[in-house]
Amino acid sequence: MISNDMAWYMIIVSAVLINNIVLIRFLALCSFFGVSNKLETSIGMGMAVIFVMAIASSASWILWTYLLLPFKLEFLRTAAFILVIAALVQLIEMYLRKAMPALYQAMGIYLPLITTNCAVLAVAILIIDYNLGFLNSLIYTIAVAVGYTLAIILFAGIRERINIAPIPEFLKGYPIIFITASLMSMAFLGFSHLFGL
Amino acid sequence: MNKWNVFVNGIMKENPVLVLVIGLCPALAVSGSANDAFGMGIAATFVLIASNILISAVRKFTPDQIRIPIFIVIISTFVTIVDYTMHAADPVLYANLGVFVPLIVVNCIILGRAEAFAYRNDVLSSILDGIGMGIGFTLTLTVLGAVREIIGNGTITLLNYELLNLGEGFKPALMFIMPPGAFLVLGFLIALNRLLIKRKG
Amino acid sequence: MSGQVSSGRLSKVFNIAKDALKMGLVLLVICVIAAGALAQVYSITKVIIDKNEAEAEKKKRRDVLPLAARFEEKEIDGKKYILGYDAEDKQVGSIFKAAPKGYSGPIKITVGVAPDHSVSAVIITKLDQTETPGLGTNIVKPKFLNQFKGKKGNEIKLKKDSGTIDAITAATISSRAVANGVKAGWEQYINDLGEKK
Numbered sequence: 001m002i003s004n005d006m007a008w009y010m011i012i013v014s015a016v017l018i019n020n021i022v023l024i025r026f027l028a029l030c031s032f033f034g035v036s037n038k039l040e041t042s043i044g045m046g047m048a049v050i051f052v053m054a055i056a057s058s059a060s061w062i063l064w065t066y067l068l069l070p071f072k073l074e075f076l077r078t079a080a081f082i083l084v085i086a087a088l089v090q091l092i093e094m095y096l097r098k099a100m101p102a103l104y105q106a107m108g109i110y111l112p113l114i115t116t117n118c119a120v121l122a123v124a125i126l127i128i129d130y131n132l133g134f135l136n137s138l139i140y141t142i143a144v145a146v147g148y149t150l151a152i153i154l155f156a157g158i159r160e161r162i163n164i165a166p167i168p169e170f171l172k173g174y175p176i177i178f179i180t181a182s183l184m185s186m187a188f189l190g191f192s193h194l195f196g197l
Numbered sequence: 198m199n200k201w202n203v204f205v206n207g208i209m210k211e212n213p214v215l216v217l218v219i220g221l222c223p224a225l226a227v228s229g230s231a232n233d234a235f236g237m238g239i240a241a242t243f244v245l246i247a248s249n250i251l252i253s254a255v256r257k258f259t260p261d262q263i264r265i266p267i268f269i270v271i272i273s274t275f276v277t278i279v280d281y282t283m284h285a286a287d288p289v290l291y292a293n294l295g296v297f298v299p300l301i302v303v304n305c306i307i308l309g310r311a312e313a314f315a316y317r318n319d320v321l322s323s324i325l326d327g328i329g330m331g332i333g334f335t336l337t338l339t340v341l342g343a344v345r346e347i348i349g350n351g352t353i354t355l356l357n358y359e360l361l362n363l364g365e366g367f368k369p370a371l372m373f374i375m376p377p378g379a380f381l382v383l384g385f386l387i388a389l390n391r392l393l394i395k396r397k398g
Numbered sequence: 399m400s401g402q403v404s405s406g407r408l409s410k411v412f413n414i415a416k417d418a419l420k421m422g423l424v425l426l427v428i429c430v431i432a433a434g435a436l437a438q439v440y441s442i443t444k445v446i447i448d449k450n451e452a453e454a455e456k457k458k459r460r461d462v463l464p465l466a467a468r469f470e471e472k473e474i475d476g477k478k479y480i481l482g483y484d485a486e487d488k489q490v491g492s493i494f495k496a497a498p499k500g501y502s503g504p505i506k507i508t509v510g511v512a513p514d515h516s517v518s519a520v521i522i523t524k525l526d527q528t529e530t531p532g533l534g535t536n537i538v539k540p541k542f543l544n545q546f547k548g549k550k551g552n553e554i555k556l557k558k559d560s561g562t563i564d565a566i567t568a569a570t571i572s573s574r575a576v577a578n579g580v581k582a583g584w585e586q587y588i589n590d591l592g593e594k595k
């Protein structure tokens with residue numbers, strides 16, 4: 001529930017804390033649970049997500065505003081956006097491997113996973129549904145990605161501790177991890193209606 | 198593996214949500230009510246079966262290098278069809294599921310099965326795989342939804358009918374239809390499924 | 399010698415180009431078929447979707463002013479009103495809409511006003527709101543909405559705010575949003591259509 005007349009800092013607080021994309025809005029969960037077993041991989045994934053989402057959202061916004069909408073092709077939105085995202089991820093991967101090998105080492109392996117990261121497609125759709133302008137879309141997208149990074153880094157920190165804790169046999173592995181996520185989600189619910197948002 | 202095993206596989210041993218731990222986003226987001234969960238399960242199953250059929254049917258003509266974009270085009274076409282059909286047939290369900298309807302296109306289950314199964318097997322096996330995985334997914338989601346709904350709201354609704362209502366006297370634990378409840382119930386369901394598999398095997 | 403090498407390289411490039419063209423063509427054909435199928439489905443379902451929305455709107459008008467046989471739209475200073483007339487062309491009331499900000503988003507309210515300027519009915523359907531399930535969503539229940547019947551002015555406030563409306567237990571914010579939205583709309587209506595008889 002973001003609108004164009006929200007101040008930029010309000011958009012950021014809403015996206016990072018109050019409506020955290022992972023713990024409150026249930027997006028990007030597969031990568032959240034899959035990559036958060038180590039802290040380094042979490043940071044790498046977070047960086048990749050911020051980078052790809054910013055470009056993907058901008059490209060989708062431009063595609064919608066200047067192609068799909070004027071030509072009354074709204075029904076092609078889902079297909080067009082996901083193709084753009086898939087193509088972008090391929091291009092980014094190719095470019096990084098050649099032009100910035102150091103950066104590719106740091107986050108290149110996560111790039112293919114990002115195509116199916118539902119948050120990327122979801123945010124591209126949300127900025128259209130919320131009717132945001134280009135600048136607000138960019139702010140919202142980056143804030144959402146930062147919220148994802150925050151959640152995954154916090155989670156990775158906790159997971160590393162869980163590995164050395166005495167957990168009952170039937171809860172070992174995913175069950176205790178989900179229970180942990182439940183507690184984190186409860187904590188983030190505490191931000192609800194902060195600043196009257 | 199024989200045809201029956203392909204079918205049963207998706208329900209327990211390789212249950213997409215409880216064992217493979219994929220397709221999480223819709224599982225948690227829409228399972229606040231059994232009705233919404235079931236609707237999502239059916240929608241995703243339709244896309245899964247339809248795209249499995251088409252991808253398996255054209256697998257011999259699909260150049261390997263561009264198979265992923267072709268999968269995406271096929272899957273997103275069916276997702277868009279489901280999107281508009283649901284909007285027309287059940288606007289309330291459509292509003293409840295929100296952005297998760299178009300997100301079916303990035304549901305790891307569908308793309309995953311396309312790559313791992315439909316692209317390499319015949320149409321009949323692909324149909325059975327789709328049905329099996331679909332039933333596993335829908336069943337899991339509906340159970341998740343029913344548990345969360347009964348504890349968090351005192352009701353169970355399915356196919357737009359209220360199947361059970363614990364009445365005014367029941368004070369529900371609201372947390373269960375909110376985000377923390379989703380993670381909690383799913384965690385316990387995974388543990389339960391694991392126990393059941395161990396007992397059987 | 400060099401002629402042979404360069405023609406070998408040229409035919410290699412040519413083969414790559416031919417492969418790329420073939421793949422591009424396959425992809426294009428699939429995209430065109432997909433787009434065509436989608437356009438068909440869209441045109442069929444759009445008709446049904448629009449019809450559903452029109453039906454829902456008609457039902458709201460009939461439920462809010464049951465005595466009206468026909469409706470006429472009127473705009474005053476940018477504010478839209480719908481006037482209801484019975485079979486003898488006598489005015490049986492007016493309808494206005496309000497959209498106050500609720501707990502998790504705007505709440506669309508349809509309010510009917512009787513000729514004596516008291517509220518005749520208030521309607522909120524499930525699709526008009528996105529409040530917390532089990533709590534805020536109870537604002538659609540007749541038990542809550544029937545309280546508004548026959549009220550005017552300062553009566554249209556929560557009992558907590560010295561009015562006459564009972565809020566829904568544990569959903570004060572949603573209830574207050576509805577009450578204040580109806581009251582503000584009513585005052586605007588009096589300003590625009592309340593005759594100084």
